[in-house]
Amino acid sequence: MSVGAEISRTLVNAPLPKLIEQLGVSIANAQAALDKNSIQLSNAMSANQVTIGDQQYSLIALGFAPTFYQFTEATVEAKLEFSLSESESFSVGGSAELKTEIFSASLTASYARKFEMSAEGASSIATRIVAIPAPDTYHELLKELAADS
Numbered sequence: 178m179s180v181g182a183e184i185s186r187t188l189v190n191a192p193l194p195k196l197i198e199q200l201g202v203s204i205a206n207a208q209a210a211l212d213k214n215s216i217q218l219s220n221a222m223s224a225n226q227v228t229i230g231d232q233q234y235s236l237i238a239l240g241f242a243p244t245f246y247q248f249t250e251a252t253v254e255a256k257l258e259f260s261l262s263e264s265e266s267f268s269v270g271g272s273a274e275l276k277t278e279i280f281s282a283s284l285t286a287s288y289a290r291k292f293e294m295s296a297e298g299a300s301s302i303a304t305r306i307v308a309i310p311a312p313d314t315y316h317e318l319l320k321e322l323a324a325d326s
Contacts, residue, residue: 196253200302204248211246211306219243219311223319237319242311250305259296265289 222236222243271284310316 193255196255200251200253204251204304208248215243215245215311219315219319223322237316238324242316244308245311246306247309248304249307250303252303253300254302255298255300257296257298259294262293264291 219237219242222241225236226233227236227239266289267287269284269286271282273280273282275281311319
């Protein structure tokens with residue numbers, strides 16, 4: 178199989194669908210971890226008491242709210258650049274000389290075949306995360322629980 182055909186076969190068989198699937202699963206797992214962290218923070222904000230005057234209040238009861246984060250965009254970029262060149266050269270040369278009663282001849286021949294290949298690749302994955310407020314229902318429930326305690 179020629180080098181060019183091998184490179185073409187590699188490009189066609191690149192696991193791009195698997196890469197996209199893994200990116201999606203990774204983002205879902207990261208989103209779940211971000212949500213879990215925000216919920217743990219809100220529970221801590223409900224449990225921690227601040228004394229103002231003679232009264233104690235939770236941070237939630239005072240109007241503080243945990244920040245939730247959300248992935249809004251993900252980009253996968255892959256670039257591959259390759260070049261292949263082949264050159265071939267053949268040359269024949271010679272000389273003949275006649276000196277008194279002596280004949281001489283020389284013959285030179287050369288053949289060269291060169292293959293050159295270069296390949297470069299680059300890839301990047303970028304995501305965008307934005308802060309969003311806690312869901313209203315969740316925040317109201319936390320306020321009610323904080324007021325009851």
